[in-house]
Amino acid sequence: MAGPDFLSTHRRQRRYRKPIRPTRGVGAIRWITPVMALGFLGTLAALQFSPALADGAKADGLAVRAAPVMPGGRHAARFGFCHSGGGRDCVVDGDTFWFAGEKYRIADIDTPETHPARCAEEAALGKAATRRLQAWLNAGSFSLESAGRDGDRYGRKLRIVTRGGASVGDVLVGEGLARRWEGARRPWC
Known part of the structure; x- marks a missing residue:
């Protein structure tokens, strides 16, 4: 006759003997x-x-x-919107764009964030600044002028973007879509 030790040992052994199920192909x-x-x-x-x-x-x-370079160091391209990550000749937001495989940050302005915006007003202003930057870049050739430092901590090239001596930053600030860069970001909400 089997005692309680036999049953508990027998049950313990059965627990680990599960059948292997075949995979179901595709x-x-x-x-x-x-x-x-x-x-x-x-x-x-x-x-x-x-x-x-x-x-x-x-x-x-x-x-x-x-990258097409015209006389006088001017550049030209057809810019779209960057839908993900990086790209070539596309606008990320109101102060950042990709041109010829390089990412640029407009050095003399700060625009509302779009990725992500902190409030509805910032989202609307950021979207308007992004569309305006794209339209400005597509309107003709432009120059990329040094801003003192070559790049920022995110690997973007810092440049002042001009056409005919006028900065796109001046245009965006004048239209209320940006503010002058003061060395640090301030909230838009």
């Missing part, structure tokens, strides 16, 4: 297709927007478009 690896697609798209984006290739270098034998 359903078990359904996650791999989106992961592979995202990896492929990420690689394409990295190659397309690589700053190392922005100045006319060749990538796999293909010439890469360089």
Whole structure:
């Protein structure tokens, strides 16, 4: 006759003998297709927007478009909006844009935040400043002038952006979409 020790040992042993279920074929690896697609798209984006290739270098034998520079150090491009991360020739917000694979921060102004805005008023002003900067950049050639320091702590190049001697910062401040840079950000709400 088996005593209580036999039953408890027997139950303990059975607990660890679970049958192994076979995988269900395609359903078990359904996650791999989106992961592979995202990896492929990420690689394409990295190659397309690589700053190392922005100045006319060749990538796999293909010439890469360089930043157009006009006489007098002026630049021109067609700017869209940056929808994610970085890009080429796109506006991030009212004081930051990508041009020829480099990220620039307009050094003489501060505009409302858009990523994320802290209140509804800041969001509306930030969106208006972003649209205005895009329109200004697309209106003609511009110059990127040194602002004393080459870059900021986020890796953006600090420049004063001008056309015909007038700063885009002056335009945005005059329209109430920016304020003069005072060395630190202040809240817009």
